[in-house]
Amino acid sequence: MNTFANIPEWVSLTSLVMLAVAQLxxxxxLFKGPTMPDRIVALDLIAALCMGFAIVYAITTxxxxxLDITAIVALVVFIGTVAFATYLKKKYYD
Amino acid sequence: MKYIRKAWLFFVFLLFxxxxxxxxxxxxxxxxxxxxxRIHPGIVKVHINAKNGRQTLAxxxxxxxxxxSLCLDVSDDHSCLYIHGLYVKSRDEFEKEIIDGIEKKMLxxxx
Amino acid sequence: MISxxxxxxxxLGGAFFSLLAAIGVIRxxxxxxxxxxxxxxxxxxxxxxxxxxxIYFATFYAIVISLMVIVFIFLTAPVASHSISRVAHLLNIxxxxxxxxxxxxxxxxxxxxxxxxxxxxxxx
Numbered sequence: 001m002n003t004f005a006n007i008p009e010w011v012s013l014t015s016l017v018m019l020a021v022a023q024l025x026x027x028x029x030l031f032k033g034p035t036m037p038d039r040i041v042a043l044d045l046i047a048a049l050c051m052g053f054a055i056v057y058a059i060t061t062x063x064x065x066x067l068d069i070t071a072i073v074a075l076v077v078f079i080g081t082v083a084f085a086t087y088l089k090k091k092y093y094d
Numbered sequence: 095m096k097y098i099r100k101a102w103l104f105f106v107f108l109l110f111x112x113x114x115x116x117x118x119x120x121x122x123x124x125x126x127x128x129x130x131x132r133i134h135p136g137i138v139k140v141h142i143n144a145k146n147g148r149q150t151l152a153x154x155x156x157x158x159x160x161x162x163s164l165c166l167d168v169s170d171d172h173s174c175l176y177i178h179g180l181y182v183k184s185r186d187e188f189e190k191e192i193i194d195g196i197e198k199k200m201l202x203x204x205x
Numbered sequence: 206m207i208s209x210x211x212x213x214x215x216x217l218g219g220a221f222f223s224l225l226a227a228i229g230v231i232r233x234x235x236x237x238x239x240x241x242x243x244x245x246x247x248x249x250x251x252x253x254x255x256x257x258x259x260i261y262f263a264t265f266y267a268i269v270i271s272l273m274v275i276v277f278i279f280l281t282a283p284v285a286s287h288s289i290s291r292v293a294h295l296l297n298i299x300x301x302x303x304x305x306x307x308x309x310x311x312x313x314x315x316x317x318x319x320x321x322x323x324x325x326x327x328x329x
Contacts, residue, residue: 005212005261011213015220018223018224019223021224022226022228029230035296037289037293042230048226048247048250048251051254052223059212059216070274071274071277081289085292115245116249118245118249122229126228126229131232135235135238135304137307139308154283154287155279159245159279166287178290185308
């Protein structure tokens with residue numbers, strides 16, 4: 001199990017902190033966003049940041065299985081974004 | 095032989111895509127981190143030469159990922175794209191940039 | 206040693222571009238410019254992070270998953286931004302006052318709002 005490269009701790013810590021700050025900023029936009037499309041954009045961004053978390057965590061713990069999370073999140077979130085937009089459009093036409 | 099040439103063209107196209115991607119992100123970094131916003135956003139209607147759906151899709155993806163432009167919509171007859179640019183100085187200049195720079199490269203690969 | 210440096214750089218770069226996307230979403234003035242930040246930067250950040258993971262694990266499984274996710278993200282990010290911007294234009298989301306031109310407004314080639322300038326902006 002020790003065949004992996006040895007990543008310094010501060011690298012993964014800094015990456016996680018940066019992603020956490022980004023998550024907070026995106027949450028701010030999600031709460032404040034003046035209109036509905038702003039919130040959809042913020043949700044999309046939050047999903048991308050979650051994928052980033054999963055990858056950094058996979059590298060930190062040397063568990064390759066955590067990479068599956070990124071694939072699933074990518075698949076689900078795309079459908080979610082398009083569904084949100086379609087819902088707004090449908091509501092507009094009614 | 096034809097397929098090898100096609101694969102080579104596609105590989106060159108991928109490198110071009112990556113280069114544009116890096117350029118776009120460097121530009122975005124400069125924009126976001128500069129204290130004063132120096133952007134002139136605008137929506138421009140660009141007439142494209144792409145003929146079939148595959149070329150339109152490729153151009154659509156490419157325009158979204160290139161620096162300072164974002165594809166908003168395709169017209170109903172697939173002959174124009176509506177592009178939101180961050181630095182629209184003049185309309186014709188912006189259109190020329192898209193047509194001559196990106197679309198020409200794209201049409202070489204996806205003929 | 207070399208691979209440690211490469212992986213560390215890729216990880217920090219990916220996290221930085223994700224942070225940049227969030228700052229851009231906060232700072233940019235209207236929905237279209239925000240979408241510029243929220244489409245390009247996270248895709249690039251995920252690209253860097255997945256490359257880091259692929260180099261770190263260096264197994265067939267990790268490389269395939271990474272490639273799959275990268276290709277999927279790069280194919281779907283424009284489609285997602287297209288669907289959002291389309292509904293934003295349909296709802297008449299106000300643009301920034303510094304916007305130079307809008308040729309999409311009252312253009313006959315695409316579908317236009319039926320009753321323009323109403324209060325569809327109000328969130329529900």
